[in-house]
Structure formats: structure tokens, C-alpha cells
Amino acid sequence: MSDPSDLVFVALGGAGEIGMNMYLYGHGQGAKRRWIMVDCGVGFGDMETSPGIELVMADPSFIAEQSDKLVGIFATHAHEDHIGGLGRLWPQLKAPIHARPFTGLHIRRKLEEAGVDPRCLNIVDVGETIEAGPFKVRFQPVTHSIPEAASLVIDTPSGRIVHTGDFKVDDDPQIGAPFDLEAFRAIGSKGVQAMVCDSTNVFLPGHGGSEAEVIRPLTDLIRSAKGAVAATTFASNVARLKSIATAANDAGRAIVLVGRAMERMVSAAVETGLLRDFPKVISDYEAKDVPAEHVLYLVTGSQGEGRAALARIASGSHPTVRLGEGDMVIFSSKTIPGNEPGVVKLWNQLSERGVHVVDESSPELTGRIHVSGHARKEDLRALYESLKPRIAVPMHGEHRHLVEHSAFAASLQVPAIPAPNGTVVAIGGDRPVIVDQVPTGRLYLDGDTMIGAMDGVVRSRLKMARQxxxxxxxxxxxxxxxxxxxxxxxxxxxxxxxxxxxxxxxxxxxxxxxxxxxxxxxxxxxxxxxxxxxxxxxxxxxxxxxxxxxxxxxxxxxxxx
CATH class of the missing domain: 3.10.20.580 (Ubiquitin-like (UB roll))
Incomplete structure (x- = not known):
């Protein structure tokens, strides 16, 4: 009989915070333990905590110092908080990267931009099993707010793990297949030792909602507009981009992509065959010759990012796009906690220009113009009931999310434990047990230079900013x-x-x-x-x-x- 501590889980990032996801699974004891990494993401600097910092990522030193024991890196999907660190950090890790085609395309770009040979990247088909040391891993498609998201089914000599990744249960996601609960029931029928699960929306009751729900309200809103319309959402939500573009096309409007992230996401979705009928797009320069009432701009900047297209439009500094009296800006997104000041500033700048700003709370809406990509409590319940895991470990959430998720799992008679970054949890037994603690920290991208949290750069910069x-x-x-x-x-x-x-x-x-x-x-x-x-x-x-x-x-x- 195997020792429960033969199989362990540890988060280096993403547990006790939302973002910078970096998770490890280990099998074996002592020097014989082998590891796989799931995701390698980033967060973004802000003036309050890290002035002048471009990117923040989890410090991989714990696993980098034993990189010869890291047998694979698996990317669940293409959001920046899951793959954004791969280009910068891969030289420390030096393990094969496995991803589905859409995710792989974005990873390839990041590797090439960082000067890393992309031959370390392996594109995986659904149903294909990757053998990495004692682990056998396959990708199980899920629905999320980006194409080709996946859970990971990880088989080990000590039992099966399901790493959910980011997900929600969506029967009509607009792009890709619906969420397949039957497939998860089949996975569960073989016995699931541990489920490591998304906690983002654990405080919210009900279901997350389907992407199909936003189509009619967005269409009604765009048809009602008298002047130019700019719509902003997460550039990675390709299904939403398609819904907005189709609604604009049906309303007789030309579609303009504004912002590099928009252009790259649409291009990647077309290149990988996920977008086959996206309406024709014109350039922002061509749009200057089209009457305002016949244009819709799809723009980056839904989170108030200072250098994104919408911020430059709101400040009047964008080189080609101008919005003013009678025009409309639609926020088909939710403001991430912490980004509220930047978004409110943006709204006020637009309002001062006479632009009508619409978000999910606006009274003129005929329905929802945004749905989250993360599971609410009833979605979580459906997955627990399908997989019937022996134990659970919450991830992808602040500490309060991990605690709430643990209590929710316990209400379903599944033992669970909050395990913030650095906590080594044995997951091979009847209940999760904390067996060790490993060092964790932060790395910062400052311009083009990586610096550590202990280097004192950010601390000195904060002191200069305040004093x-x-x-x-x-x-x-x-x-x-x-x-x-x-x-x-x-x-x-x-x-x-x-x-x-x-x-x-x-x-x-x-x-x-x-x-x-x-x-x-x-x-x-x-x-x-x-x-x-x-x-x-x-x-x-x-x-x-x-x-x-x-x-x-x-x-x-x-x-x-």
C-alpha cells in the first residue's frame, strides 16, 4: 500500500491570490520524487503596490533548483495568468511544455519573443495521453471565457487527480463544444483520488450563465445606438468578440479591431480554425472614411489599463479613433477587484467627452451583456457530483475563497483543506494533509529586466513614490x-x-x-x-x-x- 505522501500538491502561485498561477504535483519520496507543473502565469504591476513594474510572476526557485526532476509543464488555457510567464521562466525550468493548439499558438509566440527555441512545445490533441515520469496526463475540454480551455486528468501510481483549470458549465458556449458532464462522470467512474478545483466564484450562488445569453441584449443595444459604438471586453474571450461583431454586422456596422491583443486573439482563433465566420474587419484608418453611425470598434482596455486602446481613446490621445457626443461605449465585462479606480477614471473621461457608457448595471439593457467564465456554486456542485472525488484541494482564489470552497466541499462530504502558496499537501490518503512548507515569492519584470522581491527595487520605488x-x-x-x-x-x-x-x-x-x-x-x-x-x-x-x-x-x- 502506497504512502499518502507519495502524492503531493503545492502551489507556488495562484492559491491565496487570483492570478500568477503555478501549480506542482509530485510523486515519490525524497530524491526519487518527480514533478509536473501546471500553468505558469503572470499578474500585472500597479502604482499602489509595484510602480513601474510590467509583470509579476511566481518565483519558481523551489522547482528550478531541481529542474532535472521536473518532467513536464502542462498549460490548461491561454489566459495570461496561466501562460504569461512561460517565455521568461522556461530557461530556469527546461521541461517540455504540453498544450492544446490555440493555447500552444500563444505559448509559441511568448517563447519566440523571449528568444526561447519553441521546439520545447508539444501540441496535444484531445484524447492523447502524455507520459511524463510517473504521470499520465490527458486534456479534457471544458468551457471557459477563452477557446480550448481544459481540465487535466492526471493518472499516477497513487491514484487519479483531476485538475479542473478555470471552467464553468456552459451548454452553449458559441465557440467549441458544450461542457460535457457525461465525460466527467466517465472520468469519475474510474475513481478520482483528488480534485484540485477553481474557486473564483465560490461565493456566488447558482450557475455561471451561458455565453449564448449575451447575444440578444448586445444586439438590441448596438441597434439602439445613434453614433459610433466601441465595445470592450477581455480580448481573450473570442466567443464574446464574435457575438459583438456579428451583432454589429447585422446592424449594418463595419467592425474595427483596435489594440494589439484584439488583433492577435482573433488572428490566433482564425489560424487554429476556431473562428470560421467572423465578419469582415476594416482597419482603423479605413474607418475614418465611414460615417460614425456605421462603425463599431472592438477595443482593448476593459480593466482601465493605462496603455490600452480605450484609455488612449478616453484621453484623446489615440492616433485614429475619436469618440464624443452621441457615441456609446459598451463594457461587456466585469471589473476585476482592484481595477475599480482605473475603470472609474475611464468612465469619467468618456463621460466628459459626451460618450454614453453602458455596463452590466445599466437600466436600458434587455438582458445580460456579460457572463463570467468561472463556475458558481451550482456548477461546482455538478462537477463534484460527476467526479465524486475522495478529497479536494481548492485553488485559483484568495485565501477567503479557499476557505469557503473547503467548507462547500465538506458540505458535500468531500474532505478539503485551504492550501495557500508554499503549502505542500499530501493528497494520496483519505483526507488532504499538510506535510511541509516550501519557499515562495515574487519575480518582477521591470522594463526588460527580471528582479526579485528581495532585491529592494520595488520597496525603494514605493518609498520614493510615497516620501x-x-x-x-x-x-x-x-x-x-x-x-x-x-x-x-x-x-x-x-x-x-x-x-x-x-x-x-x-x-x-x-x-x-x-x-x-x-x-x-x-x-x-x-x-x-x-x-x-x-x-x-x-x-x-x-x-x-x-x-x-x-x-x-x-x-x-x-x-x-
Whole structure:
């Protein structure tokens, strides 16, 4: 009889947060344990927690340090929070990547952009079984808000695991096959040891809703518009893009794709044969010659992203698209928690231009214009009843989601446990058991450079953003005497106040000059000058400004020839 700890699960990202998904399954003991990774995603930086950061991803160091034991990487679908880190992180992992065609096309692009040879990518057909060490893995199609999403059926010597990936139960998804509960019943009939399951919408009752539900309300809304219409949604929701484009075409409107992500997603869906009847598209330059009432723009930026097409349209800085009085913008999406400030700013900018903004709460709607891609409680119940897992581990959720999902599983007589990032859970027994903890963390893409959470870059940037920055440049002779007046620059701080006797830089100058001149001659090494000047800067700023800025003192010592 196998030891329950022969089979383990650990999240390096995606458990205790939504995004940056990176999950590991291990089989065996000690040095003989082999691993597979499921997904390798990213999150996005924001001004509040990571100013200037492009991407955030889970730190794979735990598995990268034993990459010779990583026998495969499996991608469930093409959302950025599931595949966005593969290009940057694959050189640390060096394991074969397996994905369905649509997902694989996006992974290939990411690998090529990062300079990684895409021959590490294996495209998998539905029904094909991949053998990777002690694991046998196959992709089971599910419905989600992107084409070709899949659960993973993972067979091991210690039992079968079902990793659900992101899913909902949709009988009419518009693109791809309906959700097949019968297939999951067949999977469950062979016995499922553990289900590791999506928790995103565990707090919401009922079913997630079908993509088919949004077609008629969107059609009615577009037909009612008098001027130009711009519709925004997640670019990866190809079924929604098709529904909006078809409704616009039926209303006699030309369709324009605005934003690189829109163009790439539609192109990928056409290239992989998922989109066969998408209406004709014209360029944004061609659209300038079409009357506004005959145009619909499909635009990126539903989450208020500052560099997306809709943000530039709202600010008036887009090179070709202009919206104004009498035009309409449709948000066929839900605002992700945390993105509300950016979205509200966008709405206000559009409103100031006279644009009518419509979202799922607008009173003129004849029905839903957005449905989520994630399972609600009744969808979860249907999957539990189909698979009948012995145990469960919630994933893809904040800590509160994991706790709620564990309680929900328990109500169905399935033992479950919240296992946030870094928690090693033995899943081979009658109940999940925490057996270890491994280090986890964050990596940041800053421009084109990867930095670690412990490098101090983000922490310093946050401090400068909140407290400002003061630079004092001092030139001294060989004996440490000032050869010129100190140069002071205050960055991100007020220059003067009516309560101050002089500008802030002048007050700092006087304090630094006095502090350095007052140093004993025996204490005029560079480090002594830096220390006393820093103290003087901080004292003035605390007393006059009420802040403790980041202080940089630069000492240049000129030696006699």
C-alpha cells in the first residue's frame, strides 16, 4: 500500500491570490520524487503596490533548483495568468511544455519573443495521453471565457487527480463544444483520488450563465445606438468578440479591431480554425472614411489599463479613433477587484467627452451583456457530483475563497483543506494533509529586466513614490573640506511653502553646509560626510516638510596632483 505522501500538491502561485498561477504535483519520496507543473502565469504591476513594474510572476526557485526532476509543464488555457510567464521562466525550468493548439499558438509566440527555441512545445490533441515520469496526463475540454480551455486528468501510481483549470458549465458556449458532464462522470467512474478545483466564484450562488445569453441584449443595444459604438471586453474571450461583431454586422456596422491583443486573439482563433465566420474587419484608418453611425470598434482596455486602446481613446490621445457626443461605449465585462479606480477614471473621461457608457448595471439593457467564465456554486456542485472525488484541494482564489470552497466541499462530504502558496499537501490518503512548507515569492519584470522581491527595487520605488527623494552632491578636497556649494535636488516634494522662511532646497543646503563644515578634521572620510549630510537632510525634511524622504548623498573627492 502506497504512502499518502507519495502524492503531493503545492502551489507556488495562484492559491491565496487570483492570478500568477503555478501549480506542482509530485510523486515519490525524497530524491526519487518527480514533478509536473501546471500553468505558469503572470499578474500585472500597479502604482499602489509595484510602480513601474510590467509583470509579476511566481518565483519558481523551489522547482528550478531541481529542474532535472521536473518532467513536464502542462498549460490548461491561454489566459495570461496561466501562460504569461512561460517565455521568461522556461530557461530556469527546461521541461517540455504540453498544450492544446490555440493555447500552444500563444505559448509559441511568448517563447519566440523571449528568444526561447519553441521546439520545447508539444501540441496535444484531445484524447492523447502524455507520459511524463510517473504521470499520465490527458486534456479534457471544458468551457471557459477563452477557446480550448481544459481540465487535466492526471493518472499516477497513487491514484487519479483531476485538475479542473478555470471552467464553468456552459451548454452553449458559441465557440467549441458544450461542457460535457457525461465525460466527467466517465472520468469519475474510474475513481478520482483528488480534485484540485477553481474557486473564483465560490461565493456566488447558482450557475455561471451561458455565453449564448449575451447575444440578444448586445444586439438590441448596438441597434439602439445613434453614433459610433466601441465595445470592450477581455480580448481573450473570442466567443464574446464574435457575438459583438456579428451583432454589429447585422446592424449594418463595419467592425474595427483596435489594440494589439484584439488583433492577435482573433488572428490566433482564425489560424487554429476556431473562428470560421467572423465578419469582415476594416482597419482603423479605413474607418475614418465611414460615417460614425456605421462603425463599431472592438477595443482593448476593459480593466482601465493605462496603455490600452480605450484609455488612449478616453484621453484623446489615440492616433485614429475619436469618440464624443452621441457615441456609446459598451463594457461587456466585469471589473476585476482592484481595477475599480482605473475603470472609474475611464468612465469619467468618456463621460466628459459626451460618450454614453453602458455596463452590466445599466437600466436600458434587455438582458445580460456579460457572463463570467468561472463556475458558481451550482456548477461546482455538478462537477463534484460527476467526479465524486475522495478529497479536494481548492485553488485559483484568495485565501477567503479557499476557505469557503473547503467548507462547500465538506458540505458535500468531500474532505478539503485551504492550501495557500508554499503549502505542500499530501493528497494520496483519505483526507488532504499538510506535510511541509516550501519557499515562495515574487519575480518582477521591470522594463526588460527580471528582479526579485528581495532585491529592494520595488520597496525603494514605493518609498520614493510615497516620501519623495532628496539628492545632495558634495565636492570636497583631499582633507574633506567643501570645494563648492552643496548641490541639492528635491524630487517629488514641494519647492516652497508660505510657512517656510525659504525654499526647501535652500533650507537643506544650509543644513548640509553647516553639518559638513562642523565635522572634526579627523572625521572627514567619505562615509562620515555622507552620514552627517544624510542626517541633516532628514532633520530638515522631518521638521519642515513632515516627511522622511529617500536621501542620496554623493561625495566627490578631488585629490591634489
Amino acid at each position: 519623495g527623494h532628496v539628492v545632495a552632491a558634495l565636492v570636497v578636497d583631499e582633507g574633506g573640506e567643501l570645494l563648492a556649494d552643496p548641490e541639492i535636488r528635491v524630487i517629488g516634494g514641494p519647492s516652497q511653502s508660505e510657512r517656510w522662511p525659504m525654499p526647501l532646497e535652500a533650507m537643506i543646503y544650509e543644513a548640509v553646509d553647516e553639518a559638513v563644515e562642523g565635522l572634526p578634521k579627523r572625521r572627514r572620510a567619505d562615509k562620515d560626510i555622507e552620514e552627517v549630510a544624510s542626517r541633516a537632510v532628514r532633520a530638515v525634511c522631518a521638521r519642515r516638510w513632515g516627511k522622511r524622504p529617500v536621501v542620496t548623498v554623493i561625495v566627490t573627492r578631488l585629490e591634489d596632483e
